[in-house]
Amino acid sequence: MSRKVFGYECRKLLGAWFLWGLLVIFLVFDLFLVWENVGYDRAEYRKMYQVIQRVGLDLEETGIERILDGDREPIGNSEPDENSLERWYAEYVKTNKGVYDTLDLTGIRDDKIGMAVDFKPEGAYQRWIERNYEKLEARIQEIKETGEARCGFYPGLVYEVHSKLFGRVFRAILLELMIMTAFSVLYLMDYERLQRTESIVFCSKTGRNLLLGKCFAGMVCSFLDALILVSVPVGMFLWFVPMRGLWGTMVSSFMVMEKRGFFVYPFITFVPLEFREYLGLVLVIVGLLVVLVSVLAGTVQYFLRNSYFSMLCMSVFFWGGLALPYLVKNGFAHTAALLNPAALWYMCGGWFVEYDPSLSFAWSEFWTVGVWLTTALTGLFLGKRRFRREDIG
Amino acid sequence: MRIFRKELRKIFQFRVIVLFALFAVIFGYLFFAWQYYPGYYVNSAYDVPFYEELVAEYGATLSKTEYQDVLKKREELIDQVEVYIREDIVFQENDVTTYAQFQESHAKEAVTDAEMAVQEETNRFWFRNEATQWLLFRIQVLDNMERDVQFGRIYADEDALRIYADFLNSNSYEARERLKALFMRDEMSLLPDAVYELLNTDFFNLVILVVVCCFVLMLPYQISDRLRGILPIAVSTKTGRRIFGKQMAACVVTGGIVAAVLGGIYSILLAQKHVFVFWDCPLSHNPYRLWVDMTMGEYWILCMVLLVGISMTGALLSYFVGRLSSHYITGLAAAIPAAVIYCAGIRFFTKYMFMIGDMYFYRSYGHSLFRTFGGLLLLAGIAVTMVMVLLRRDKERDL
Numbered sequence: 001m002s003r004k005v006f007g008y009e010c011r012k013l014l015g016a017w018f019l020w021g022l023l024v025i026f027l028v029f030d031l032f033l034v035w036e037n038v039g040y041d042r043a044e045y046r047k048m049y050q051v052i053q054r055v056g057l058d059l060e061e062t063g064i065e066r067i068l069d070g071d072r073e074p075i076g077n078s079e080p081d082e083n084s085l086e087r088w089y090a091e092y093v094k095t096n097k098g099v100y101d102t103l104d105l106t107g108i109r110d111d112k113i114g115m116a117v118d119f120k121p122e123g124a125y126q127r128w129i130e131r132n133y134e135k136l137e138a139r140i141q142e143i144k145e146t147g148e149a150r151c152g153f154y155p156g157l158v159y160e161v162h163s164k165l166f167g168r169v170f171r172a173i174l175l176e177l178m179i180m181t182a183f184s185v186l187y188l189m190d191y192e193r194l195q196r197t198e199s200i201v202f203c204s205k206t207g208r209n210l211l212l213g214k215c216f217a218g219m220v221c222s223f224l225d226a227l228i229l230v231s232v233p234v235g236m237f238l239w240f241v242p243m244r245g246l247w248g249t250m251v252s253s254f255m256v257m258e259k260r261g262f263f264v265y266p267f268i269t270f271v272p273l274e275f276r277e278y279l280g281l282v283l284v285i286v287g288l289l290v291v292l293v294s295v296l297a298g299t300v301q302y303f304l305r306n307s308y309f310s311m312l313c314m315s316v317f318f319w320g321g322l323a324l325p326y327l328v329k330n331g332f333a334h335t336a337a338l339l340n341p342a343a344l345w346y347m348c349g350g351w352f353v354e355y356d357p358s359l360s361f362a363w364s365e366f367w368t369v370g371v372w373l374t375t376a377l378t379g380l381f382l383g384k385r386r387f388r389r390e391d392i393g
Numbered sequence: 394m395r396i397f398r399k400e401l402r403k404i405f406q407f408r409v410i411v412l413f414a415l416f417a418v419i420f421g422y423l424f425f426a427w428q429y430y431p432g433y434y435v436n437s438a439y440d441v442p443f444y445e446e447l448v449a450e451y452g453a454t455l456s457k458t459e460y461q462d463v464l465k466k467r468e469e470l471i472d473q474v475e476v477y478i479r480e481d482i483v484f485q486e487n488d489v490t491t492y493a494q495f496q497e498s499h500a501k502e503a504v505t506d507a508e509m510a511v512q513e514e515t516n517r518f519w520f521r522n523e524a525t526q527w528l529l530f531r532i533q534v535l536d537n538m539e540r541d542v543q544f545g546r547i548y549a550d551e552d553a554l555r556i557y558a559d560f561l562n563s564n565s566y567e568a569r570e571r572l573k574a575l576f577m578r579d580e581m582s583l584l585p586d587a588v589y590e591l592l593n594t595d596f597f598n599l600v601i602l603v604v605v606c607c608f609v610l611m612l613p614y615q616i617s618d619r620l621r622g623i624l625p626i627a628v629s630t631k632t633g634r635r636i637f638g639k640q641m642a643a644c645v646v647t648g649g650i651v652a653a654v655l656g657g658i659y660s661i662l663l664a665q666k667h668v669f670v671f672w673d674c675p676l677s678h679n680p681y682r683l684w685v686d687m688t689m690g691e692y693w694i695l696c697m698v699l700l701v702g703i704s705m706t707g708a709l710l711s712y713f714v715g716r717l718s719s720h721y722i723t724g725l726a727a728a729i730p731a732a733v734i735y736c737a738g739i740r741f742f743t744k745y746m747f748m749i750g751d752m753y754f755y756r757s758y759g760h761s762l763f764r765t766f767g768g769l770l771l772l773a774g775i776a777v778t779m780v781m782v783l784l785r786r787d788k789e790r791d792l
Binding site for chain 2 (some may be wrong): 016018019021022025113179183186187190194224307308311312313315318320322323326327328
């Protein structure tokens, strides 16, 4: 497809009022979500940010003890409540700094397995999970030795920055983005049929290749949607929760630790990850999901040739992906069932960290996207081949 | 009538129905509380079967004299538990011989090793010994009934009312009078809280499902008509313009059919779980006292009637969205916010359906009876107005 035609296709999408309308509605919802999660308490977050800056990112023992002993002089024009907040922060650090020393990950694994309904790993599968957790134990040793767990951050048990940003906000954004992407691709790919121009456009080889170009144009425009949908709510989040100077904090720090279900323990990343690196990886997955949904939508549309049924099929596929791990409850099949885009979306917030015993290996997120992208690309190729030979009458 | 039937046939497309059925099964599997019943909102798996036994023995309610009979049953159950307690070695070693001592050891904070051993044994009796937990949870059900009587929530006299009724933070005269009447009833309902919670939770899930179904069925029907260029032909004659009204009627009827089918299937599922054993039990023995006297069966029928109304309104809304959409994706994009706002509105108006207040937290929900009906009528009114404006425009539209 020539650049000129590609431009025209993109212009069709950019001129579609309904996509902009939907984008605005999604944005309003996301901003409301951010406001609800951190907007109300923004003053608290800012006060805590000042305290973190004052105490410093490196939570050395003596500094914390000095604050608790009351030796430290109030800095500048600090108000009394800010000093008491600093003391509270120091107490929080003192209470939780030893969490890695008492962390029993094997016990947590067993509790998670015990609490899951009908989930009873046996034989090779059980050994595989145990081996994964042995690696995680080694990783905990590494965290303890390198001291990466001792970075200052918003106290996770109270402020829940990680789960609010990567869990709630990104989960909403991702779902919206997947919908927008599917709509963009399907709108363009079904355009000629609905405008009754397909017998003109698809009468030549170049015309038939155009359908793939439409899929690509839809994907490119979806990146624009992604840019808006991610930057505005995340920007607002970061405005309410200042992060300047905190990007270097390790995600596995005990300060980031939050209550997750029945468990309270730190986020154990499979590899050392700073907050900025974690955000970067999440954005990469978001980008890859946009590509995956575009290709999936293109594949389904190639075979069904009706945007409405394609969208319905994709919705059923999505909900089916969520339900599948509940149906396949044991063995490697359960892990395989969890490696699907819908489950990946649902587990947003638990990416790149120990989360589910069935997915206790590194980079499962990339495996999910990789496997599905390969499958979808194969489908797209077959669909394109079929379409090239099809008599569209 | 022939046109109307043909319009209906156009709505019910086989492919769409199959896809929606698949979606409904997955949705039900993921979200409906039915599959966990009676696991949700009960202390144990023994609660609801025990209520079922009581209903079979005493009927839907317990009179004051029957209640005394039930108390005797409690004593019998305690005697049976005490046999197990006396036979247990750990309890023998620590001089725990009665049910009262057993309960005391279970509740108090264990400090010494002996106390911890006894507490561990009580835990085993409660949670890991099938023979004893069966008895203990039954006693707990009867204890809860006794507590309701003790706290003046049923069979209350004027003295009990003076002590407890004022706790409810209701400054409405009607609410206080209604509560007074409920507290002073001579009959205790044998409806477990779990049933009411199940019906309430799944009613909203059903609402979501019927609204989604209406949009899924109506959108391709309307949009494909538009894409095939039928509209200009239809509006070229007076008879043709009348078809829009028939289409709207077909949509409304479809809404009714969808609600009836989905509600009917769900009712069969409820019957499968023996929920309708409690059909005649009044909805008064639950933490949310209601403004109206009705049995569980009447409540469910009312829910189904409301579901049909909600579905018909949803169908009108989807007809409106479908008529204004020029492309399938446009229709879907407009349907998402429309369906979400509609469902949120229904949730807002039906969340505290008929409730006076929450008896556990002593909150008053005000006149929820009027809020429910008023709110749903408002939503229906808005949908009807929108469609009427559209149909009026069709009548006078210049091509």
